[in-house]
Amino acid sequence: MNFKLIYIYIFIHLLIHTFTTYLYPLFEEKDLFANTAALCNAYTAADDNVVCVYYNPAGIFNIPKGGFYFSNTKFYSIDELASNTISVSLDVKHFGKVGFLYNIFGFDLYKENLLKFVYANSILRKISFGIGINSLSVNIKNYGSKSFLSIDLGVLAEVTRSFLLGFYIKNFDIPKVAEDEIVTHTLVTGAKIAPLKDVSTYIDVVKKTEQDVFARIGEEIKLNIIDSLITIFRCGVEIATKVKPAKYAVGFGLGYKIGSSEIIIDYSYLLHTILGSQYLVSLSISFGKKEKEFFEEIKPTGQKRKAAVKKIELQPKSININTATIEELAELPGIGPSTAQKIVEYRQKIGKFISVEQLLEVPRIGTLTLQRIKPYITVEVEEKQIQEVKPEVEKKQKEEQLFIPPLDLPSQEKIEVKEEKQKFNLNTITEEELINLGFSSTAAKNVIRYRIKVGKFKSVDELYKIPFVEKSLVDKLKEKFYVE
Numbered sequence: 001m002n003f004k005l006i007y008i009y010i011f012i013h014l015l016i017h018t019f020t021t022y023l024y025p026l027f028e029e030k031d032l033f034a035n036t037a038a039l040c041n042a043y044t045a046a047d048d049n050v051v052c053v054y055y056n057p058a059g060i061f062n063i064p065k066g067g068f069y070f071s072n073t074k075f076y077s078i079d080e081l082a083s084n085t086i087s088v089s090l091d092v093k094h095f096g097k098v099g100f101l102y103n104i105f106g107f108d109l110y111k112e113n114l115l116k117f118v119y120a121n122s123i124l125r126k127i128s129f130g131i132g133i134n135s136l137s138v139n140i141k142n143y144g145s146k147s148f149l150s151i152d153l154g155v156l157a158e159v160t161r162s163f164l165l166g167f168y169i170k171n172f173d174i175p176k177v178a179e180d181e182i183v184t185h186t187l188v189t190g191a192k193i194a195p196l197k198d199v200s201t202y203i204d205v206v207k208k209t210e211q212d213v214f215a216r217i218g219e220e221i222k223l224n225i226i227d228s229l230i231t232i233f234r235c236g237v238e239i240a241t242k243v244k245p246a247k248y249a250v251g252f253g254l255g256y257k258i259g260s261s262e263i264i265i266d267y268s269y270l271l272h273t274i275l276g277s278q279y280l281v282s283l284s285i286s287f288g289k290k291e292k293e294f295f296e297e298i299k300p301t302g303q304k305r306k307a308a309v310k311k312i313e314l315q316p317k318s319i320n321i322n323t324a325t326i327e328e329l330a331e332l333p334g335i336g337p338s339t340a341q342k343i344v345e346y347r348q349k350i351g352k353f354i355s356v357e358q359l360l361e362v363p364r365i366g367t368l369t370l371q372r373i374k375p376y377i378t379v380e381v382e383e384k385q386i387q388e389v390k391p392e393v394e395k396k397q398k399e400e401q402l403f404i405p406p407l408d409l410p411s412q413e414k415i416e417v418k419e420e421k422q423k424f425n426l427n428t429i430t431e432e433e434l435i436n437l438g439f440s441s442t443a444a445k446n447v448i449r450y451r452i453k454v455g456k457f458k459s460v461d462e463l464y465k466i467p468f469v470e471k472s473l474v475d476k477l478k479e480k481f482y483v484e
Contacts, residue, residue: 028184029170031270032085032103033071034282038251038268039218040236042202044190045166047156050089050284053099053118056168056190057130058154060097061120063286064336064364065260066090071282076275080107089118091338096121113137116152125346125363126158134171136183150175150183161366164192185209197367198222202236212241230255230264245273255284262286317378321359322352332373339364353379355431355448425484426457437477443468457483 031037033051043055050067052059067089075081082105089099099118106112113136120130132152139145154168170186190204202218218236225231232253240246248271255264266282319328321343329340339362346362347353356377359365424433426447434444446466451457460481463474 029186030075030083030103030105031073031268031278031280032083033069033087034251034266034268034280035232035234035253035264035284037270037280038234038236038249038266039202039220040216040238040247040249042190042204042216042218042236044154044168044188044204045156045164045192045202047158047164047192050087050099050286053087053089053101053116053132056154056156056166056188057099057118057132057152058120058128058156058166058168060089060099060118060130061122061128061156062364063089063097064091064339065286067284067286069282069284071280073278073280076278080109081105082107093337109141111139113139118152120154122363128156130154130156136175148175148183158363161360162194166190166192182209198224211244214241214244215239228257230257230262232264232266234268240273247272251280316375317380319377320380321356321377322347322379332376334369334372335365354452355379355445357445357449358452360449361452424481426460426463426481427451427483429481437480438473440468443470459483 029041031041032054035049036043036051036055041055043049043051043059045059046052046055047059047062050060050063050069052063067087069085069087071083071085073083075083083103085101085103087099087101089097092098097120099116099120101114101116101118103114104111105114115135116132118130118132120128122128130153132154134150134152135147136150137145137147150171151173152168152170153172154166156164156166158164166189168186168188168190170188171183172185174182174185176182185208187207188204190202193201193203195201198221200220202216202220204216205213206216207213216236216238218234221233223231223233230253232255234249234251234253236249238247249268251266251268253264253266255262262285264284266280266284268280269277270279271277319332321329326337326340326344329335329343330337332340335343342364343359343362350358353359356370356374356379359370359373359377360367424437429447431444431448434447435441439447443466446468447463450462450466454462460474460478460483463469463481464471
């Protein structure tokens, strides 16, 4: 007896029965991609992969480059339950991000087609939104076919650099295929927690039509053993409910970096407590030209633009982030025109940068990017201004060195004058001055960051709250500080 044919026969008749009664299984969420399947599809708060087109359209806004993903699988190793998926995302200058997805599932007797278009942009500096328009069609042999549209909505918020929140509504408009027959309506709230740079935890809470609420949890770890080699490990679990069995998954990704592009092959193995096991293999490519090549391809519209591009040669400390143009900033490694635009917008908002570390407040700029561009940037005034101020500073220093107080000045008053010169205003003190007072480089940077993020110091005691600032050092130097 061929159990495989019996299984297919039962499956098809169940689909036909469902189509003529409830229709909820139509276009149910499937394990389309190996990378997300290994996380049990807990991907609502993700923001770094083209497959966000399928899970939360808002997520593609934070992808700096375009991407491509292809997946081909047979559910539970059954040839007739084949699924082929292509997903693409593109950065459209001054417009936002767009994405496309095409999936075909089934075989001659039963077939589903999904074509999806996604648009994403930002609402506020750290909040993005996305909308997806789905064209769905189902064809059952001898029972006809049906096509209809549906809408997906998504929001993604960066609460902190290590904590993201996502919200996704699938089939927001609750489309009807026939009278009293609808497609599954799904609400998902998700979080991404990244306590370390290369470690991410994904948590989704899901509510589907006429189903109990359930949760998905996924873990992803990236290992940078070799600079150009990409190694990723993943695992996930979908928690069981009264009517929904549990699901477990593991997987890995292996890839290679070629310039600014990445090629990754993902593998996942899923274990369903009732349906058994299955595996998926997918291919992803993230592509994008280096910023230098981008400017070389642009034909200058005039002599002024040509000179501006030629002028930047990325010499040490050659770019002043308080005066640089978008074109000049875009020449920095890892900074394209879009991110350069955000740097200028943030600079206009705050007035001027106090330190290069302030760039961490700009969207898309993380610790790694800052380390790459730090050798080429500065917040110092331009050379011309330095030359104008230098003679006056030297004259003042010379006068201070030659200054001798009158002989009749009381000794106590001398001490007070000396002590007054040694006092520092916490709201104007520089990183270098803090280091000279005995603060570690990390502690000094954290003091400046605290002042930037929280605002002006209101009390010297606030130093005790700042990470890596030693309490004993604050106790010792407390009298040297004041706030104004």
